[in-house]
Amino acid sequence: MRILKRIGLGLAVLLVLVAIGLASWEPLTAVRAEAPPAHRYDTVIARDRFGVPHIFGATDPDVAYGIAYAHAEDDFGTLQEVVAMARGRLGALDGADGAKTDYVLHLLHARETVDRDYMKQPADVRLLLDGYASGLNAYAARHPDEVKMSRLFPVNGQDIATGFVMRSPFFFGLDATLGALAGDTPLPRENAGPAPDAPDVTPVGPDGRENGSNAFVVAPKRSSDGFTRLVANSHQPWRGAVAWYELVVHSKTGWNFAGAMFPGSPYPLLGHNETLGWTNTVNRPDLIDTYKLVLDGDGTHYRFDGQWRPLEKETVWLPVKLWGPFVLPVPRSVYRAVQGPVIEAKSGAYALRYGGADQLKMVEQYYRLTRARTFDQWQRAMAIQGVPATNFLYADAAGNIAYFYNATFPNRKPGYDYSKVLPGDTSADYAPGTLPWSMVPRNVNPRSGFLVNANSTPFLSAGAGSEMNPADWSPLLGIETDTTNRDNRALELMSANPAISQADLERIKFDTGVSHRGMTAKWFADLIAADPRGDRQVAAAQALLRQWDWNLDGKGPADALACLMMKSWQKWHYNRQPEADPRATLVEATGYLQRVFGRLDPPLGTMLRLRQGKVDLPLDGGPEVLRAAANWDEAPDGRLAVKHGDSFVMFVQWDKAGRVSSRSIQPFGAATTRPDSPHYTDQSALFVAHKLKPVWFYPRDLKGNIERLYRP
Numbered sequence: 001m002r003i004l005k006r007i008g009l010g011l012a013v014l015l016v017l018v019a020i021g022l023a024s025w026e027p028l029t030a031v032r033a034e035a036p037p038a039h040r041y042d043t044v045i046a047r048d049r050f051g052v053p054h055i056f057g058a059t060d061p062d063v064a065y066g067i068a069y070a071h072a073e074d075d076f077g078t079l080q081e082v083v084a085m086a087r088g089r090l091g092a093l094d095g096a097d098g099a100k101t102d103y104v105l106h107l108l109h110a111r112e113t114v115d116r117d118y119m120k121q122p123a124d125v126r127l128l129l130d131g132y133a134s135g136l137n138a139y140a141a142r143h144p145d146e147v148k149m150s151r152l153f154p155v156n157g158q159d160i161a162t163g164f165v166m167r168s169p170f171f172f173g174l175d176a177t178l179g180a181l182a183g184d185t186p187l188p189r190e191n192a193g194p195a196p197d198a199p200d201v202t203p204v205g206p207d208g209r210e211n212g213s214n215a216f217v218v219a220p221k222r223s224s225d226g227f228t229r230l231v232a233n234s235h236q237p238w239r240g241a242v243a244w245y246e247l248v249v250h251s252k253t254g255w256n257f258a259g260a261m262f263p264g265s266p267y268p269l270l271g272h273n274e275t276l277g278w279t280n281t282v283n284r285p286d287l288i289d290t291y292k293l294v295l296d297g298d299g300t301h302y303r304f305d306g307q308w309r310p311l312e313k314e315t316v317w318l319p320v321k322l323w324g325p326f327v328l329p330v331p332r333s334v335y336r337a338v339q340g341p342v343i344e345a346k347s348g349a350y351a352l353r354y355g356g357a358d359q360l361k362m363v364e365q366y367y368r369l370t371r372a373r374t375f376d377q378w379q380r381a382m383a384i385q386g387v388p389a390t391n392f393l394y395a396d397a398a399g400n401i402a403y404f405y406n407a408t409f410p411n412r413k414p415g416y417d418y419s420k421v422l423p424g425d426t427s428a429d430y431a432p433g434t435l436p437w438s439m440v441p442r443n444v445n446p447r448s449g450f451l452v453n454a455n456s457t458p459f460l461s462a463g464a465g466s467e468m469n470p471a472d473w474s475p476l477l478g479i480e481t482d483t484t485n486r487d488n489r490a491l492e493l494m495s496a497n498p499a500i501s502q503a504d505l506e507r508i509k510f511d512t513g514v515s516h517r518g519m520t521a522k523w524f525a526d527l528i529a530a531d532p533r534g535d536r537q538v539a540a541a542q543a544l545l546r547q548w549d550w551n552l553d554g555k556g557p558a559d560a561l562a563c564l565m566m567k568s569w570q571k572w573h574y575n576r577q578p579e580a581d582p583r584a585t586l587v588e589a590t591g592y593l594q595r596v597f598g599r600l601d602p603p604l605g606t607m608l609r610l611r612q613g614k615v616d617l618p619l620d621g622g623p624e625v626l627r628a629a630a631n632w633d634e635a636p637d638g639r640l641a642v643k644h645g646d647s648f649v650m651f652v653q654w655d656k657a658g659r660v661s662s663r664s665i666q667p668f669g670a671a672t673t674r675p676d677s678p679h680y681t682d683q684s685a686l687f688v689a690h691k692l693k694p695v696w697f698y699p700r701d702l703k704g705n706i707e708r709l710y711r712p
Contacts, residue, residue, distance in 0.1 A: 033087075035137060035154035036130035041065040043135075047708040050693055051670035051679030054248040054702055060124070061131030063251045064266040068135025069712035071245055072143075074671040074679075075263065079136060080148050082241055082264035083155050086111075086162035092149060092319040092327050099318040099330065104178070106316045106334045107341045109358065110165040114158050117360040121161075125364045129157030132266035138712065161363050163264040167242070168362055169287075169354050172389040172407075177288050181343040181350050212574075213281035214454045214486055214626055215393040216494070216505060217401040220656075222449025224501040230395040231509055232259075232270055232279030232650040235628050237643060238667050244648035246664060248697060257370045258662060258697045260648040267367055272652045272697075274660055275373050276396035279650075281453045283391045285407045286478025287355030291339045291424030292348055302337055302349070303425040311349075312336040339430060351424055355408040355434070356388025375400050382406065383437040391453050397658035403451045405441040405458040405479065408434045412476040419478065441479065443468050450494050454626070455574075456480075456487030463495045484574065485566075485624040488515040502653065509649070510690040511626040512552040514566065520624075523569045523579070524548075524562075530582040537590040538583060541600055552604060552627070554620040559604035560597075563622035563629075564589040570623040570630070596638030608632070610688055611641040612668045615681040617688045621646070627690075642667075651692060663692035 042058040043066035053070035057063035072079055084090045084098075088106065091099030105111065118126070133155045140146075140153040147153065180186065212235035220226045237243050244260040247268060259271015270279050293311075294303040301308040318330045335342035339351035340358075356362070361384050368381035375396055382392065385408050394402040411431035412418055422429045441458055443451060446466035453461050457480050459470050473479060492515060493508045494500065500508075514520055528545055532538040541561055548558035552566070568585045572578065593600050597607070605618025608629060619642055621627030631644035650664040667687050671677035686693060696702040 032151050033154055033156045033159060036134050036156050039131075039134065041131060041134065043069070043712055045070050045708075045710055045712055046702060046706050048696055048702060048705050049707055050682060051677065051707065052246050052248065052695075053670070054250070054696070054699075056699075057249075057251045059253055060251050060255050061127045063249045063255060064128045064131035065135040065138075066712055067247060067249065067261075067266060068132045069139050070247065071263065072136060072139035073674075074677070075245070075673045076139060076143070076146050077148070077673055078239075078241055078243070078263045080152060082163050083136070083152060083159055084149065085166060085241070086159045086264075087152070088316075089149070089152070089319060092321050095321040099320045102318050103316070103332055103334075105162075105166055106314070106332075107343075108166065108169070109336070109341070110162050113165050113358050113360060114162045118158050118161060121360065121364060125367055126157055128266050128367060129160045129363070132160055133157050135712065160264060160266060161360055164363050165360060167262075168356055168388050171282055172284060172287050172355065174288060174352075174354055177290065177352065178343065181290070181345055181352075183345075212455050212484075212486070212628065212630060213279075214490065214509065214628070215279045215281050215391070215452065216490070216509065217393050217395040217403075217451045218500050218505065219395075219401045219445065219449040220399045222498075222500055224499040224504070226656050227502075228395050228397065228399050228401070228654045229500075229502070229505060230272070230277050230279065230393070230650075230652040231505060232277075232648065232652070233509055233626075233628075233646065234260075234270070234280065234648050235630055235645050236647040238645075238647060239643065239672060243672065244666065246648060246666060246670065248695065250699065255371060256697075258695050259650065265366075267370055269366055271650060272660060272662060273370065273373070274397070275658070276375065276378055276394065277652050277660075278369070278378075278392050278394045280390045280392060282455055283389055283405060283407065283453075283458070284455070284480045285355075285389065285405075285409065286419050287389060287407060287410065289339070289353040289410060289412075289418050289422060289430075290420075291337075291351045291353070291422045291430070293337060293342065293351055293424040295349055299349075304338060305425075305427050309338065311342065337424070339424065350421070353410060353430070354388075355410060356386070359386065361386025362388070374398075375402075385434060385437055391458070393451055393453060395652070395654075397654040397660065400445060401449075401451055402442060402444040403453060403458065403461050407440065407477075409439070409477050411435060414476065418476065435477075441468060441473050441477075448495075450500065452487065452490040452494055454484050454486035454490055456483040460487060460491060463491060482573075482576065483518055485515050485518065485520045485569075486626050486628070488517045488520075489513055489626055492517070502651075506651070506690070506692075509626060509651075510621075512554075512621050514550045514552065514562075514625060516550065519573055520566075520569060523573075523582075524565065526579070526582045527565060527586060530586065532586075533583070535583075535587065537594065537600070538586045541586050541590050544600055552620060552622040552625055554604040554618070557601040560593065560602050560607045561589060561600060563604060563608065564592070566625070567623045574624075592638075607640055609635070609639045609641050610667060610684055611635065611639075612672070612681045612684060613675050615684050617684060619688060646687075649692070650695070660697065662695040662697060664695050665692045 041062045043062045044056040046054040055066035088102045091102045137154040214233040216231040218229040246260045248258040250256050257273045259268035261268050314334045320328045337351040340353045342351050365384040365386035372378035388408045392404045411433045416429045446462035448463040448466035528542050544558045572580050608619040610617045621629045628645040629642045632640040632642045635641045652662040666683050669679040669682045671679040
């Protein structure tokens with residue numbers, strides 16, 4: 001008995017020691033960053049009537065300090081997750097899903113890239129990053145009860161820069177390629193994803209592969225009043241690490257800009273200043289080259305040009321939160337070859353080369369864009385080529401409009417199909433470097449007087465007679481050739497209007513129609529023609545779709561069913577997968593509608609909802625229409641709570657005298673994670689009604705509309 005008691009006591013002590021170890025190893029081993037140099041920042045924040053921060057500073061770093069502080073006031077939790085990601089500690093916050101992201105941080109050498117290149121950045125850029133980091137540190141010091149994990153603060157400029165390096169490649173599909181290789185499944189066509197085993201958690205959120213956007217620019221010669229107009233209509237998640245945050249900045253050194261940014265950014269990423277503006281849409285060139293390596297017997301060397309090279313290997317420890325304070329350390333190996341990071345799978349080892357890898361130039365480029373005052377200055381900032389992908393649609397007070405199919409295209413050699421797996425044992429198919437800026441496709445000041453993009457091929461953006469010629473661009477660039485319903489619809493509406501007014505542009509942007517062109521027409525024809533096989537619900541659904549008016553405005557009895565059909569179409573078409581089975585799609589949709597509503601024809605707004613806190617409002621639109629509701633979660637009551645689609649919307653115009661004005665809207669409000677704030681959902685009713693709020697860009701216009709003025 002005494003022996004059993006001793007054994008039990010020993011086991012208890014061992015368990016206590018293990019528990020102490022699991023609770024303490026992660027914070028004790030986490031590297032504490034060196035804080036930026038102490039500095040007194042001269043910053044004032046003015047919150048307007050919608051809670052949007054207008055940040056004033058003597059210098060640009062003073063403004064960056066205020067950006068961080070204001071954003072922390074509204075969403076400190078998400079900002080901490082972004083910092084934890086940059087530190088490789090997301091798993092300690094979010095468990096196994098976060099650890100997957102931590103692994104990718106190590107795989108891509110994001111931190112190593114920053115450590116190598118940070119001090120090479122211009123001094124003004126580093127001061128800006130330090131100012132932003134200092135703003136986060138100040139908020140954390142004043143609100144210790146909101147800090148989620150120990151040793152996360154202080155943060156510094158390197159942490160902020162790492163977030164840019166980490167997230168950039170996931171906007172053009174790196175997650176899909178990683179998932180395909182890890183799961184030994186075929187590579188996604190043109191890296192469009194998702195592969196069946198693509199990770200659900202990426203640095204751009206779980207819905208990263210659904211990121212879209214619409215963009216419109218109109219030159220004076222095409223507008224009804226001689227104004228230049230720009231519409232930013234990004235489609236991003238409504239919450240999380242890549243949800244838009246609106247702001248206006250002013251410094252005494254001439255930095256004036258209104259727009260939106262992601263958590264962790266020290267400046268706006270799109271919007272306008274006094275003289276110019278731009279917006280972005282996701283483009284999908286093939287920027288990822290995959291090489292199959294030839295390894296030696298023990299897997300420690302790979303063959304390249306007849307020689308055996310050592311395969312770089314590093315063991316990293318991933319923190320995985322279990323429960324409470326307990327964090328499990330999990331070892332993983334990270335490999336690299338001459339082409340880039342290496343993924344080991346059952347079928348072999350694969351090296352990846354992707355656009356914009358191992359560089360930090362995007363941090364400077366975004367800042368220079370906001371500082372540009374002329375089209376020439378703006379193009380010089382674009383020529384930095386730090387932003388690895390995304391379309392840029394531009395407009396300015398001088399009447400210029402332009403579309404740049406921006407991408408850091410890898411150098412490639414003729415004779416190889418870079419959309420497929422390449423031999424990794426030779427340099428014949430590998431050429432380091434990036435194509436020069438002069439070779440990036442663009443359409444500047446087209447005769448049509450307008451440009452649009454909604455994640456379609458760049459060769460359809462300006463209307464008949466004004467398009468770029470595909471023959472002018474090398475197939476080695478891997479430019480996509482497919483179209484979306486949104487792009488087809490936008491081109492139809494813009495082309496049909498010889499003089500586009502502000503009201504016209506608003507109607508087009510909030511349009512809920514579905515084009516009869518392209519694959520949508522075939523999809524609905526296939527749905528109606530499918531054999532119901534005696535299923536009365538399927539036959540009834542087909543009869544309902546025959547009466548549909550091809551519009552998701554919420555006024556027709558078939559809109560809810562058609563919305564679900566558009567969701568299916570979006571999933572397989574946008575991801576370049578085979579067409580879904582029409583009958584199976586109808587069976588699934590009719591089953592859902594009968595289960596939740598007891599009918600096939602509920603009003604669209606009864607099914608599709610905007611929900612945040614106590615706000616519960618009906619929505620129109622749906623997947624792949626210009627009024628986008630791209631993704632949703634089924635709520636406990638069966639309704640579909642939208643979480644991704646139209647997010648930050650901004651209408652900008654320059655009048656004939658060159659004076660800029662703008663209006664904007666968000667689905668919720670400025671304080672999306674603060675339920676007690678009056679700005680938690682104060683824009684929701686306007687958003688649902690297709691209405692906009694003013695952007696008080698000029699300080700003189702802001703007067704009289706200030707809710708709170710303070711020094712952070």
